[in-house]
Amino acid sequence: MAIEDDVCVIGGGLAGMTAALRAAREGARVRLLSHKKSTLRHASGLIDILGYADGELVAEPFDALASLPESHPYRRVGSDAVRAGLSLFDDVTGDAYRGSHTDANALVATHGGTVKPTARYPTRVAPGLASQSRRTLLVGFDSLTAFDAPLAADHLAAAGVPGTTRGVTVAFPGDFRADSRVTRFARALDDDEPVETASGPTPVRRALARAVEPHLGDVERVGFPAILGEEESQEVRKALESSLGVDVFEVPMGPPSLLGLGLEALFQEALDSAGVRRTTGNPVVDFDADGERVRSVSTDRNGRQVPFHADEFVLATGGLVGKGIDSNRERVVEPIFDCHVPHPDDRYEWFTDEAFGDHPFARFGVNVDDDLRPLDADGKVEYDNLRAVGGVLGGADFAAEKSGSGISLATGHAAGRAAGAAANQR
Amino acid sequence: MSDAPTHDADEFEPVDVFETTEMDLRPGADDCYKCSTCDTSCPVAEVDDEFPGPKFQGPEQWRLKRKEGHGIDDSITSCSNCMRCDDACPSSVPLSQMHNTARGEYVEDQRFGREALSALADGSPREALSIVREGQDGLVERLRNRILANYHTSAWLASYAPGVANFVMNFGPARWAMEKTMGVTSEREFPEFADHTFREWWTARGGARVENPDKRIAYFHGCYSNFNTPEVGKAMVRVYENFGYEILVPPQKCSGTPMFANGMLGDARRHAETNVKNLAAAIENGADVVASCTSCSMALGQEYPELFDLDGIEDVAAHTYEGVEYLRLHEDLEDALDEASVEGSEFAYHAPCHARNQGLDTQAVELFSDLDGVDIEDVGDSCSGISGTYGWKEEKYDYSMEIGAEMFEHMEGADGETGMTECPTCAMQMEHGTGYEIRHPLELLDEALVDRSQ
Numbered sequence: 081m082a083i084e085d086d087v088c089v090i091g092g093g094l095a096g097m098t099a100a101l102r103a104a105r106e107g108a109r110v111r112l113l114s115h116k117k118s119t120l121r122h123a124s125g126l127i128d129i130l131g132y133a134d135g136e137l138v139a140e141p142f143d144a145l146a147s148l149p150e151s152h153p154y155r156r157v158g159s160d161a162v163r164a165g166l167s168l169f170d171d172v173t174g175d176a177y178r179g180s181h182t183d184a185n186a187l188v189a190t191h192g193g194t195v196k197p198t199a200r201y202p203t204r205v206a207p208g209l210a211s212q213s214r215r216t217l218l219v220g221f222d223s224l225t226a227f228d229a230p231l232a233a234d235h236l237a238a239a240g241v242p243g244t245t246r247g248v249t250v251a252f253p254g255d256f257r258a259d260s261r262v263t264r265f266a267r268a269l270d271d272d273e274p275v276e277t278a279s280g281p282t283p284v285r286r287a288l289a290r291a292v293e294p295h296l297g298d299v300e301r302v303g304f305p306a307i308l309g310e311e312e313s314q315e316v317r318k319a320l321e322s323s324l325g326v327d328v329f330e331v332p333m334g335p336p337s338l339l340g341l342g343l344e345a346l347f348q349e350a351l352d353s354a355g356v357r358r359t360t361g362n363p364v365v366d367f368d369a370d371g372e373r374v375r376s377v378s379t380d381r382n383g384r385q386v387p388f389h390a391d392e393f394v395l396a397t398g399g400l401v402g403k404g405i406d407s408n409r410e411r412v413v414e415p416i417f418d419c420h421v422p423h424p425d426d427r428y429e430w431f432t433d434e435a436f437g438d439h440p441f442a443r444f445g446v447n448v449d450d451d452l453r454p455l456d457a458d459g460k461v462e463y464d465n466l467r468a469v470g471g472v473l474g475g476a477d478f479a480a481e482k483s484g485s486g487i488s489l490a491t492g493h494a495a496g497r498a499a500g501a502a503a504n505q506r
Numbered sequence: 507m508s509d510a511p512t513h514d515a516d517e518f519e520p521v522d523v524f525e526t527t528e529m530d531l532r533p534g535a536d537d538c539y540k541c542s543t544c545d546t547s548c549p550v551a552e553v554d555d556e557f558p559g560p561k562f563q564g565p566e567q568w569r570l571k572r573k574e575g576h577g578i579d580d581s582i583t584s585c586s587n588c589m590r591c592d593d594a595c596p597s598s599v600p601l602s603q604m605h606n607t608a609r610g611e612y613v614e615d616q617r618f619g620r621e622a623l624s625a626l627a628d629g630s631p632r633e634a635l636s637i638v639r640e641g642q643d644g645l646v647e648r649l650r651n652r653i654l655a656n657y658h659t660s661a662w663l664a665s666y667a668p669g670v671a672n673f674v675m676n677f678g679p680a681r682w683a684m685e686k687t688m689g690v691t692s693e694r695e696f697p698e699f700a701d702h703t704f705r706e707w708w709t710a711r712g713g714a715r716v717e718n719p720d721k722r723i724a725y726f727h728g729c730y731s732n733f734n735t736p737e738v739g740k741a742m743v744r745v746y747e748n749f750g751y752e753i754l755v756p757p758q759k760c761s762g763t764p765m766f767a768n769g770m771l772g773d774a775r776r777h778a779e780t781n782v783k784n785l786a787a788a789i790e791n792g793a794d795v796v797a798s799c800t801s802c803s804m805a806l807g808q809e810y811p812e813l814f815d816l817d818g819i820e821d822v823a824a825h826t827y828e829g830v831e832y833l834r835l836h837e838d839l840e841d842a843l844d845e846a847s848v849e850g851s852e853f854a855y856h857a858p859c860h861a862r863n864q865g866l867d868t869q870a871v872e873l874f875s876d877l878d879g880v881d882i883e884d885v886g887d888s889c890s891g892i893s894g895t896y897g898w899k900e901e902k903y904d905y906s907m908e909i910g911a912e913m914f915e916h917m918e919g920a921d922g923e924t925g926m927t928e929c930p931t932c933a934m935q936m937e938h939g940t941g942y943e944i945r946h947p948l949e950l951l952d953e954a955l956v957d958r959s960q
Contacts, residue, residue: 082835117594121543257555263546264555335541357872361593361865381864382807383824386835 082376085111085357086503088390089496090364090377090416091404093119094485095470096396097347098168098492099499103394104354106500111388112356113379115363118344119402124196124332125306125339126188126205127169127177127489129162130154131197131482138197141486142183151475153487156450157494165489169200172350176342178206187211191227191305191333193235197482202339204313208303208329213242217299218331219292221252223260226334227305248295253277253287266310266338272319285316289323299326306330306339313342362386364397364416372464377416391506392465392499395419395446395454396492399471399478405444412444414472419446419454419462422474438480445474452495465502467495529607529813531568534600538565544601547594549889550586550896553908557584560591564604571608578612583647584902585609586893587767588859589804603812606766610813613769619645639687650688654895655768658760658777661699661733668699691903697734697934704732704739708755718752723832724788725755726781726797726806730930741952742798742829748956749837754793756784761797761805764895771813778814781806785826786818795826798948800861800928801894803828807864828866828928830873830947839873846954847878852922853945854885856913856936858929859893870926870947877954882926885916890927892935907939914939926950 087103089096092114100112130141130148138144145159154162170180177200179186185197187210195210208216220229233247254275256264267273269288274281277290292302302320308330309316320328332339351358362379368387369375376389397404397416406415412423412430423444424430430441446454452467469491471478478484538561545551545559558581570576582605591601621643625634637643653660664671674680675696685692704727723746731739746753758781762774785795785806797803806826811819833839853874857867867887874882891909896902917925917940925936925944933944 116596117543117547119596121546122541122596257558259558260555261542261545261551261559263552267552336543336546341546358868359865360867361863379865382811383820384807384826386831386865 082387082389083111084389085109086390086506087111087392087394087496087499088113088377088388089394089396090114091396091398091402091470091472092116092358092360093396093398093402093470093488094123094343094347095398095488095492096394097351098165098489099394099396099467099469099496100356101172101347101350101354102168102493102496103392103500103503104351104356106497106504108392108500108503110354110356110500111390112351112358113364113377113388114358114360115403117360118348119398120340120344120347121337122335123337123340123343123485124190124334125202125337125343126196126198126332127166127179127200127485128196128198128482129166129185129486131185132480135480138185140184141197141199149475151447153448153473153476153491154483156448156452157490161494162486162490165486165491165493166199168493169489173200173343173346176203176346177201178203187241189232189236189241189303189331191232191331193232193239195236195239195241199486202330202332202342204306204308204317204330205332205339206329207301207327208331210236210241214300215243215298216245216301216303217292217295217297218245218247218303219295220247220249220305221265222249223252223256223258224262224265224305224307227331232331246297246299248292250291250295253282253291254284262305262307262333262336262338263310265307266313269307269309269316270312285319286323289320292324296324296326301327301329303329303331306333306337310338310341313338359388367417369463374417374463374466391503393463393467394492394495394499395466395468395472396470396488397472399445400441402471404470404472405446407441407444412441414446414454417454417462417466419466419468420456421446422457438477442477442479443474445472445476447474451498452491465499467499469495531600531604531607534604535565535568537597538595538599539597541596543594543596544591544599547590549588549590549891549893549909550584550905553905554584557581560585560601560605563608564591564601565599567608568604571611577615578608580612582608582612583769585767586896586902587763588889588893589863590859590889593863600812602809606769606771606809606813609766609769610771611769613648613771616644616648619643646688650690650899651768651895652770652773653688654690654898655764655770655773656760657764657895658729661729664699665703665733668701671699672696685900689900690898691900693903694898694934694938697730697930699733700736702736704736705755707736707740708743713755714747714753716747716750716752718750719792721750721836722752722754722791722793723796724785724793725753726758726761726785726795726802726826727755728758728797728799728802728930729760731798735930735946738798738946738948741946741948742796744956745833745948745951746796749833754788754791756788758784761799761802762809763801763805766805766809766813767894767896775814778810778819779816782810782814782816782819782822785822789818789821789825793825794832795822796829796832797826798829798928798946799930800828800858800864800866801931804860804864828861828864830869830928830951831864831866833951834869834873840876842955843873843877848880848950848954850879851924851950852881852920853883853924853926853950854917854920854922854942855882855926856885856890856917856932857887858927858932859889861928862887866928870928874947874950877950880950881921883920883922885913885920888912888916890929890932890935892931892938894931897931897935906935910935910939917942
């Protein structure tokens with residue numbers, strides 16, 4: 081009868097995929113339900129543990145974990161879980177990522193010209209670390225308005241990064257639409273498509289190098305927006321490095337993000353080889369419980385409900401942006417299980433007046449016990465076999481702390497292991 | 507604070523402040539925050555640099571056309587209605603609904619043949635003739651699209667003399683003429699018409715052989731399994747009867763999929779009226795609706811309630827399932843397959859876009875991976891490229907093959923030399939690109955579960 085698994089994970093972002101992978105490695109039969117394509121394609125592809133605490137830049141994130149408030153998700157799972165989550169990440173990403181050699185945060189320049197403290201970064205980003213004192217040229221394209229290289233360079237200089245940083249805007253060689261998609265450029269570079277230039281048809285990688293050459297001067301490295309290939313990014317970057325004679329790196333971009341897409345692909349590969357069953361396309365909207373335990377959850381498409389049964393469930397639906405937490409004019413809710421979300425009754429106390437102030441809403445999410453099980457208003461476990469991970473958890477301001485992916489990895493790992501082990505015992 | 511969809515029936519709807527009787531998609535347009543994820547998921551935009559992509563076709567075009575003097579941009583005719591953008595949008599913008607309505611409006615607004623008529627009025631009949639011949643004013647294109655969209659009608663005619671139809675439809679000179687006069691590509695082989703239709707077979711066997719008031723389904727066979735691949739419909743009947751289901755086969759017309767894709771909403775609505783009336787009656791009679799084609803189940807389950815307001819339409823949507831999906835939900839299919847086995851078969855499986863959008867893209871591989879004697883491999887998440895009528899248009903044929911190239915490559919890389927998919931036109935494209943024989947998952951279930959000796 082119906083569809084049955086040992087562990088059912090709801091949500092296909094970093095937290096959900098980590099939980100599913102970890103549970104599968106425990107030997108459980110796992111299903112991952114997600115509504116849409118993974119939100120990783122909106123993510124920068126950077127993996128941060130803790131970039132800021134109390135507004136101060138954090139150099140050694142592991143040292144700072146103990147100073148976080150008791151209610152913070154990191155305090156629930158402990159620093160060992162953070163390390164275990166990162167090690168699972170390193171295992172999944174292999175050569176595609178750097179940063180595992182040290183506990184210290186690296187500083188990565190973003191497309192806005194800010195510097196992000198982060199724990200793991202794509203190999204294609206690595207030569208651009210802002211902590212290295214090197215003469216840097218940022219290159220933007222006039223058809224790609226999301227990256228203004230001269231402005232980003234000015235911001236970086238003002239932020240006091242070591243070395244000098246200049247920015248220049250050039251035309252991307254060839255006759256592309258004025259509003260071409262990033263994937264279009266990436267594909268052209270992947271295939272090294274010939275493009276029309278003043279000196280006749282030229283392979284696009286060489287044509288791109290030629291467009292940048294006049295601006296090189298004495299720089300030691302050149303940064304491009306992260307569009308240098310989707311499948312063949314390594315080859316594209318190497319080709320540009322050998323034409324230009326300097327290191328080439330990429331700057332993480334906003335959505336749709338090729339670095340995020342690349343990370344999504346690595347995780348999906350790992351999920352497939354671990355035998356995780358993925359079902360995507362419809363939102364989970366309902367559940368069926370038997371006293372203390374969740375028996376099934378149901379997806380919905382235009383009124384057609386499809387139940388998925390399991391022994392253990394992991395809620396990984398994200399926060400306010402990911403729709404794992406929602407609000408109306410009266411209250412803040414967790415829409416699937418209606419788990420308790422602590423918040424002030426008066427909605428004018430949900431926020432502060434300053435746009436970048438310390439907003440209470442940023443910390444809204446479900447409260448959990450040490451086993452990551454959501455708690456009701458009285459502090460009692462909502463369901464014995466339901467755990468919550470990632471953005472749906474309360475107590476952390478991911479955006480201000482730069483802690484989103486670290487929390488996803490740590491809690492995903494802890495819940496996946498616990499759910500897998502619990503399912504094995506049944 | 508939340509970006510969850512605002513178009514919830516219970517919530518405040520900004521659209522209510524406007525007095526309008528037309529379909530108003532403003533709340534959907536407002537949900538778009540221009541992340542462009544839809545554009546990077548669009549298989550047409552990937553190969554056709556002129557196509558501005560789903561974000562433009564949906565929310566941006568919706569805003570533009572509010573301004574006077576802005577009609578629907580003709581690039582809407584390049585959208586193949588694969589509906590992948592729906593699946594990609596993190597904000598639940600009803601993109602395919604916007605595209606369907608825009609396409610409908612575009613087709614409605616065009617005064618086809620206008621250029622030719624004005625040349626005639628100017629006293630230049632020769633010029634008028636050449637305009638028509640070269641298809642400059644859309645008259646020919648519209649006629650062609652209408653014929654392609656109404657496959658139901660051509661197939662019905664052909665079913666009276668399938669042998670003749672098969673010969674004529676693939677007769678070289680005839681195909682050359684069809685390409686030159688109507689823009690139907692001569693590169694493709696027309697699907698063969700079976701020597702009998704599914705309905706003829708159903709009537710000849712005396713209809714349902716199982717009666718069961720507690721387990722009843724209404725089979726929506728669609729045009730293709732009726733006229734071209736009745737073996738899929740027969741497999742469906744045998745598998746369901748094997749599980750003790752009483753099968754109803756209500757009178758039905760085309761699901762409307764090719765009509766939506768060509769902006770012919772008027773035609774689609776007429777067909778939908780018949781389908782909804784008969785299927786709603788079957789539901790009333792205790793049945794759920796089951797389709798073997800994923801585009802048919804997509805039409806009944808999503809496009810109908812998005813586009814038409816008919817009695818019972820929501821009910822039909824909520825009761826419609828795909829053939830294998832329904833069995834998985836109501837029977838212990840996994841156990842049944844666990845005990846079964848087939849003679850060694852290797853399949854290269856392709857998930858149709860319309861299966862993907864219903865969350866069914868992994869089900870066949872999941873189910874059959876434990877069936878003894880079967881090796882099944884997913885050939886990846888690319889679109890097959892044919893998208894119903896899209897790949898039949900002369901001007902789209904090369905794009906269609908370019909989109910499909912990744913799938914062909916993966917199919918040839920897979921161990922199996924038989925293809926598998928739920929969608930008839932994907933099957934056509936798979937066969938066209940690789941020469942493989944293509945089967946439907948229901949046929950494999952039939953082979954594994956039904957004892958044919960009885």
